[in-house]
Amino acid sequence: MASSTDKAKLPVRLVLSGLGAALLLAVTVLAGVYLGSQTQQRFQDVGQSWQTFTAEAERRGALLSRIRGHLGYGGIIHNFKNYVLRQDQRYLDNLNLQFKDFENTVDEYRKSGATPAELDYLKSIEDTIALYRSKLPIAQQAARENWPPARTDSLVRVDDTGAVTALVALEAYWWNKHQASTKDIARAVDEGETLVTTGFRFLAGLAFVALLLYGLFYLLQAELRQTIGMLSNELRERRIAEHEAKKFQRAVDQSPATIIMTDTQGNIEYVNQKFCDLTEYSADEVIGKTPRLLQSGDVSGDGYVALRQQLVRGEEWRGTFRNKKKSGEPYWAKTAILPLRDDIGRITHFIGVGEDQTERRKARDHIHRAQRIEAVSMLASxxxxxxxxxxxxxxxxxxxxxxxxxxxxxxxxxxxxxxxxxKRARNLVGQIFAFARRQSGEAVAVRVNEVVEEVTHLLQASVQPNIVITCQVEHTDMVVKVDPTRLHQVIMNLSSNAAEAIGPQGGRITLKVEPREHGEAAEKQVLISVRDDGPGIPDDLKSKIFDPFFTTKTAGKGTGLGLSVVANLVGEMGGQIDVASVFGQGTTFTVRLPLSDETVAPLPxxxxxxxxxxxxxxxxxxxxxxxxxxxxxxxxxxxxxxxxxxxxxxxxxxxxxxxxxxxxxxxxxxxxxxxxxxxxxxxxxxxxxxxxxxxxxxxxxxxxxxxxxxxxxxxxxxxxxxxxxxxxxxxx
The missing domain is CATH 3.40.50.2300 (Response regulator)
Structure with a gap:
């Protein structure tokens, strides 16, 4: 009976087991189907998102490349400057085509869903190009009327630093957005991988129904392999895109302008290679520090405070800094500093773009020096x-x-x-002519001792009584063929400088004439030396004393022409001049002139x-x-x-x-x-x-x-x- 009962219960257990197995199978199948469909949907979403992102990124990148082309070599600015300098119609034709293409490119970028920040950057670039376009009629008039290029350039010159800065910021904005989108896609892929792992674990727990789910698992695995292959290809393409981004980074690093980016507290976060080359600092030496390490002291602390307040207000600052390199050498940089904002308008960084002005400043100083010399020449004439x-x-x-x-x-x-x-006034006019106009008189045979003795006589009558002047002449028959007025000027200038160096405390000046043989050919020379026991010349000034307009005298008490005139006159007479000085002990100037065999004409x-x-x-x-x-x-x-x-x-x-x-x-x-x-x-x-x-x-x-x-x-x-x-x- 019991066994019958058990047999009767068996079908019930079998039914219950079958129902349980069926229920378990159903749950397993449903779970597998659910996990599979979710996984498939997730990968489809990832694929679609990646395709959409890639298309948009490529489109934006292409538009940025076209805009950079218009600002770079062969672009609008390049052709405009070439047209101003060369006045060639081909550059004008290229400009008209490029203006139209630039407008189309910017309009296409704007319609691609540009953010307000991107629109601001585009506006700055458009303003600069519009300014170039407004200057074009002037350049065309200059070409028609054959104006000198320098005149045309002064009328049409445009400061395009703002456009370059805006382009750098726009590309940086695009790159940051590109990076953020890449991270989102990578996160979605990670979530898909987590979902797949969960499914695998669930299926492993239900191994006893693996045979029933094998077909579904096989299909899922095949689709997964296909998706992974697609992702591998996409990731490979992403590496290529990152390589292109690195090329952009190299372009920024190799920019002819210095670029520095700081946070809102002034801490440096990025500098390009030009900055490092100019300042002699490496990037590692300045990252995390502030630009104060470049300050030369020319700008007061209040000046920097005002600059920072202007930037915090969101205003751009432009000016020229005299900064200090790592070695302590000064340099000049024409700089534009502007705030960078995020999507909601908050200032997050400050970026500075600078142009090295050092060589230009040196050239300007040389021009000023030449102008001063020219002014002396005009005054003399x-x-x-x-x-x-x-x-x-x-x-x-x-x-x-x-x-x-x-x-x-x-x-x-x-x-x-x-x-x-x-006669001394006449010699003064001759001195000005000698420097400014290079005029020279007739070279005649002159006894050196007579000129030196004449200078000694004139000097004794003009210097203060507590200066003792002595003249030492070894031979009275030493003759040189020179302009006697110029020789007199040389010796008189050196002697007057010696008297001024001694000062009111008094001292001694010694003029000495002696013969000397020089060089392998034993060339006969006469040495004319002027020695004083004054304060001497500091070592750091010895190399500058013969430079035009260099003087150690106070303002209004020296022109800086004396020793420059002396050096020029000695060179034109075929001689050399040397200086020997010990600071605190005195100075000796020595003039070497070749002796002449000619006879001195008798004086009337x-x-x-x-x-x-x-x-x-x-x-x-x-x-x-x-x-x-x-x-x-x-x-x-x-x-x-x-x-x-x-x-x-x-x-x-x-x-x-x-x-x-x-x-x-x-x-x-x-x-x-x-x-x-x-x-x-x-x-x-x-x-x-x-x-x-x-x-x-x-x-x-x-x-x-x-x-x-x-x-x-x-x-x-x-x-x-x-x-x-x-x-x-x-x-x-």
């Missing part, structure tokens, strides 16, 4: 003529007064001092001027100069007819060319230049003796062709005028 005319009048009248003065006495000595002062006897007869035609627009020369010539026995107007003089000469034994004319006159006067005299009477003079060096005048037999420099020495007049009136 304008003043020397009038100044030398005045000196001619002074020297001539002093000589006439000395002829009438007693041989000895205070009056004679005073006249001599006036003559000495006038003062006061014994040759007289003569005959009528002289004297032409000079300066009334005082003409009157002084005429008075001196009349004193020597000549008849002189003076004209201040060369046109009137030529009318008189044309009426009777044989009347005059000599014609003397200035070369620089209004109405009719002296060269034209010489031509008329030569044409009417080729054999007429003709003498010319001027305060300027007569460059470009052929004396033989013009018929000029003698030339005199202003201020005119009375003795020279007397000798030439006597020589010219006694040619027969």
């Amino acid at each position: 304008g003043v020397a003529h009038d100044f030398n005319n005045v000196l001619t009048t002074i020297l001539g009248n002093v000589h006439l007064a000395r002829l009438d003065a007693p041989d000895k006495g205070d009056f004679s000595e005073e006249l001599e001092q006036i003559e000495v002062a006038a 006897v003062s006061g014994d001027l040759p007289s003569g007869t005959g009528e002289i035609l004297l032409i000079d627009d300066e009334v005082e100069v003409a009157a002084t020369c005429a008075k001196l010539l009349r004193r020597l026995g000549y008849d002189v007819e003076v004209f201040n107007d060369p046109l009137n003089a030529m009318q008189v000469y044309k009426s009777d060319p044989d009347r005059f034994a000599l014609v003397i004319t200035d070369l620089v006159m209004p109405g009719l230049p002296g060269s034209e006067v010489c031509r008329i005299v030569r044409d009417l009477r080729p054999a007429c003796p003709l003498v010319a003079y001027s305060a300027y060096q007569p460059d470009g005048i052929d004396f033989d062709k013009a018929g000029i037999m003698r030339f005199m420099h202003k201020p005119i020495e009375p003795a020279q005028l007397a000798r030439i007049a006597s020589e010219m009136t006694n040619l027969d």
Whole structure:
């Protein structure tokens, strides 16, 4: 009975077991179907999201590349500048096409769903391109009218730093968005993988129904393999995209502008390679620090506070910094700093873009120096003529007064001092000409000891009494062939500098002349040294003392031309100049000049001027100069007819060319230049003796062709005028 009961219960258990198995199978199948469908849906979502993201990223990247192309080499800015410089129609044609393509590109980017931040960056770029476009009519007018490129460039120059900065920020924004989307997709893939793992664990727990679920599992596994393969391909493509992004990063690193990014507290987060090259700091040395390490001290603390407040308000700052490199060397950077905002408008970073201005500053300093030299040249040219005319009048009248003065006495000595002062003024004009215009006089044989002794005599009369001046000459027959005025200038300048270096406390100056053999060929030289026991020259200034306009004197007490003039004059005389100085002990300047075998011409006897007869035609627009020369010539026995107007003089000469034994004319006159006067005299009477003079060096005048037999420099020495007049009136 029991067994029957058990048998009766068996079908019930079998039914219950079958029902349980069926229920379990159903649950397993349903669970498997659910997990499979969810997994499939998740991977489909991932695939669709990845395709959508990739298409959008590629489209945005292509548009950015086109915009960068318009701002880079061969783009709008490049073609605009080439059109300004070369005025070639091809660049204008390219510009018109590129303006249209740029507008289409920006419009397409804007329609692609750009964010407000991206629209702001696009607006900054569009504004710069619009500014270039507004300057185009000026450039076209310049091309039509053949303006000089420098003029056109000054009128159409556009600061495109803002556009470059906006493009860098736009690309950085795109890249950050690209990275964020990539992370979202990677997170979705991770969630899909978690879901698959859960399904596998559930199926493992129900291994006893594996046979029933094998088919479903097989299909699921096949689909999974396919999906993983697709993801592998997508990930491989992502690595390629990351490689392209690295190329963009290299472009930023290799930008010709310095780029620095900080957080809102001023801590540096990024610098590009140009920044490192310019500042001599590596990226590791500055990341996490503030830009204060670059400060040179030129800008006050309040200035930096105002700058930061301007940035915090969301305003852009532009200016030029004088910063300090790691080595301490200064450099100049034209910088634009602007705030970076996130999607909701909060300022998250500050970015600075700088352009190295150091070489440009140096070039500007060189230009300023050249302009100062040119100003000296213009001043010398304008003043020397009038100044030398005045000196001619002074020297001539002093000589006439000395002829009438007693041989000895205070009056004679005073006249001599006036003559000495006038000659020193003449040498001063010559010094300015020597530096600014490179004019040189005639090189003649000169005894060095005579020039040095003359300087010693003049120096003793002009320096303070507590300075002792000594002159040491080993031989009196050392001769050099130079312009004596220039040699006098060199020695006088060095001696005057020595006296100024000694100062009011007094001291000693020693001028020494000695022979020396130099080099393998045993070239004979004369050494002229000027030594003082003053404070000496610091070592860091020795290399600068011969530079134009360099001076250690206080403002208003030195031009910085003295030693520069000396160096130029010594070089033009074929010599060298050296300096030896010990700080606190004194300085010695040594001039080396080659000795000459020529004989020194004998000096004329003062006061014994040759007289003569005959009528002289004297032409000079300066009334005082003409009157002084005429008075001196009349004193020597000549008849002189003076004209201040060369046109009137030529009318008189044309009426009777044989009347005059000599014609003397200035070369620089209004109405009719002296060269034209010489031509008329030569044409009417080729054999007429003709003498010319001027305060300027007569460059470009052929004396033989013009018929000029003698030339005199202003201020005119009375003795020279007397000798030439006597020589010219006694040619027969």
